[in-house]
Amino acid sequence: MAEKWSLGGALRGLFVRPMIDETTWDDLETALITADFGPDISERIIDELHVKVERFRTTDPRDLQRMLKETLEEHFAKFDTTLRLTERPAVVLVVGVNGVGKTTTIGKFAKFLQRYGRSVVVGAADTFRAAAVDQLATWAERGGAAIVRPQHEGQDPASVAFQTIEYAKRTGTEIVLVDTAGRLHTKGGLMDELGKIRRVIEKQAPISEVLLVLDATTGQNGVLQAQAFLEHAGVTGLVLTKLDGSAKGGFVLAVQERTGIPVKLLGQGEGIGDLTGFTPHVFAASLVD
Helix, strand or coil: CCCCCCHHHHHHHHHCCCCCCHHHHHHHHHHHHHCCCCHHHHHHHHHHHHHHHHHHCCCCHHHHHHHHHHHHHHHHCCCCCCCCCCCCCEEEEEECCCCCCHHHHHHHHHHHHHHCCCCEEEEECCCCCHHHHHHHHHHHHHCCCEEECCCCCCCCHHHHHHHHHHHHHHHCCCEEEEECCCCCCCHHHHHHHHHHHHHHHHCCCCEEEEEEEEEHHHCHHHHHHCHHHHHHCCCCEEEEECCCHHHHCHHHHHHHHHHCCCEEEEECCCCCCCEEECCHHHHHHHHHC
16 A cells, blocks of 8 residues: 655655755755654754755755765664674574564564575563464464474573574574563563573573564654663664655664664565565665655
């Protein structure tokens, strides 16, 4: 279904005008803010573009379009978006509050890794909700991954993580994705639990990545919700879900700047194949063109 509003659609109208004028700048800033860049980042981008336009003494909106794309790419490229999965097994902890799409993201990530020829096992270490284990099993199967389930109800999450690493070592599975609980109402206990999972895993294998899943549609609220994970879980990368194309594309830059942590994966649909790596020049082009 087509977006009612998108940054690309809003910009196309700007760049076919006869020349750059004050209305161009006002409309461009409005488009950036509407696309979730936020007022501060939007103003900074506009200021940078003013400098470039004056330096090149151009009044051609097509030059402004090219400069916008280059400027966005420069901003996105300040963050290292590389997934570090070279260890064997490479262990990835997946964290985030309930409701952000963590479980579906794990299934999609398994599929993403399989496309690169990697074998994957998923550890169901969110043992506090029986439904979470069943749901994860469904998505792991869709993603072509093996799954290690709790052996009994209420099993200690760290022991499930331990068994998952054991499975990977025994079978030669290359990548381990460990699901974790996302309850916020016991924040302190939850962070202690994540710390315990980390310590248990690190006795067997280094942790390659800790990926925090955020719902792009919640904007700043999503970052505030995830603050405890950012502070205590050793997050190395962000996964943005429910990113509806260019309509909310600015949130990618906004969340990287607010947290100082790179976005490494983007979920842009409901299908098992709808998860992609984040590439600055590709994403900048998709926003502007």
